[in-house]
Amino acid sequence: MPFKHNAARCHRMDNMKFKVANWTEYEAGLRRRGSLTLWMTAEALSSWQAAKRTTHGGQPRYSDLAIETVLTVGLVFGLRLRQTEGLLLSVLELMGLDLAVPDHTTLSRRARTWQSPEGRLGRRILGEGPVHVLIDSTGLQVYGAGQWLEEKQGARSRRGWRKLHLALDADSGEIVAHVMTDQDTGDASQVEPLLDQIELPIGQFTADGAYDGKPTYDAVTKHSADAAVIIPPRANAVERPDTKPASSRDRHFAAIHTDGWMKWQAATGYGKRSLVETAIGRYKAINGRRLRARSFGAQQTEVAIGCTVLNRMLACARPKSVCRIGTTS
Structure with missing residues (x-):
C-alpha cells in the first residue's frame, strides 16, 4: 500500500x-x-x-x-x-x-x-462468479530514432508513441482485455471497449483517479449493474449533497474526507490496483518498452x-x- x-x-x-x-x-x-x-x-x-x-x-x-x-x-x-x-x-x-x-x-x-482465432483473452478465467477488474494504461514507444533526434538535435519529429490499455483479473493476475490506441486517446474513453471483451460479470472495478467521471461509472453500470466502482475522486472533486440517493462517487468522497485516505484504501481494497501496475512492468520487462512493428x-x-x-x-x-x-x- x-x-x-x-x-x-x-x-x-x-x-x-x-x-x-x-x-x-x-x-x-x-x-x-x-x-x-x-x-x-x-x-x-x-x-x-x-x-x-x-x-x-x-x-x-x-x-x-x-x-x-x-x-x-x-x-x-x-x-x-x-x-x-x-x-x-x-x-x-x-x-x-x-x-x-x-x-x-x-x-x-x-x-x-x-486476427486471434479465440478472440478473447479472458478465456482462462476459472469459475462463473463475478471478477475483480483492474484497469490502467501505459505508453509504448514507436520504433525509430524520433525521440533521440528531438532531444539531442532539436529536430521536430513526427514519431509519437502508442497507449496500451489493460484490464487485469485481480484474483488470477491474468490480462483479460486490452486495447491499443494512439497517444492522444483518453483513458476513460477506453473503459467500455475493454469491458466489452469481458464475458463474465464484474463484481468490483478498480482504477486510479484518471478514470474518475460519469462516463466510467456509466460504462461499468452498463456492463454489470451491481458492480462496485472503486475510483478515488480527483483532487478538485466537489461533493453533491443534493443527489438522492448518494452515488458511490459521493460516498468515496465523504469517506476520504471523514476517515482519511489510508483508511479508505484499506476499507475498499484499493491497494490491489498496484497489481495492474505490476503487470505493466512485467509486460515491458519481457516484451520491451518499444514496439518493433511499424504499421x-x-x-x-x-x-x-x-x-x-x-x-x-x-x-x-x-x-x-x-x-x-x-x-x-
Whole structure:
C-alpha cells in the first residue's frame, strides 16, 4: 500500500518483506518459460498449413496459427523477423519435420491483418462468479530514432508513441482485455471497449483517479449493474449533497474526507490496483518498452501476442508470496 500521503512519518513504518513459499515449483516454471516446446505446441505443428479456401482469391500457404507461433517465438526470445525465420528453420530441421517456415516478408505482411482465432483473452478465467477488474494504461514507444533526434538535435519529429490499455483479473493476475490506441486517446474513453471483451460479470472495478467521471461509472453500470466502482475522486472533486440517493462517487468522497485516505484504501481494497501496475512492468520487462512493428495493424498484433505471452508465462509459474513485516533499521 503506498505511503506517499504519509511521507513525513515513513521512517516510523515497518518495511513489508515477502517470501516465496513455493520456490521449487516456481523455479521449475521459470525454466519452462524458456522451453521451445512451450511455444511450439503439437497443435501448432499439426495445423501449420492453411485450410483450403472456398472463395475466389489466392490460396494462403500458412495458417494464422502458424503465423502466431512464429511471431510468438520471436517476441519471447527478442528476435527480429529474419532471425526468427532462421531459428524456426533450424528447430524444424532438428525435429525432422518437413515444414516450410514463413519468410520475414510474409510475417510482416500477415501481421498487419492477423486476427486471434479465440478472440478473447479472458478465456482462462476459472469459475462463473463475478471478477475483480483492474484497469490502467501505459505508453509504448514507436520504433525509430524520433525521440533521440528531438532531444539531442532539436529536430521536430513526427514519431509519437502508442497507449496500451489493460484490464487485469485481480484474483488470477491474468490480462483479460486490452486495447491499443494512439497517444492522444483518453483513458476513460477506453473503459467500455475493454469491458466489452469481458464475458463474465464484474463484481468490483478498480482504477486510479484518471478514470474518475460519469462516463466510467456509466460504462461499468452498463456492463454489470451491481458492480462496485472503486475510483478515488480527483483532487478538485466537489461533493453533491443534493443527489438522492448518494452515488458511490459521493460516498468515496465523504469517506476520504471523514476517515482519511489510508483508511479508505484499506476499507475498499484499493491497494490491489498496484497489481495492474505490476503487470505493466512485467509486460515491458519481457516484451520491451518499444514496439518493433511499424504499421498500426502490425503493432496491434504485437500487443495482442505480447499479452497472450504474459498469460502463458503466468500459467507456467506464479509465486505464492507470504508477507512478513520487518522492522526498519
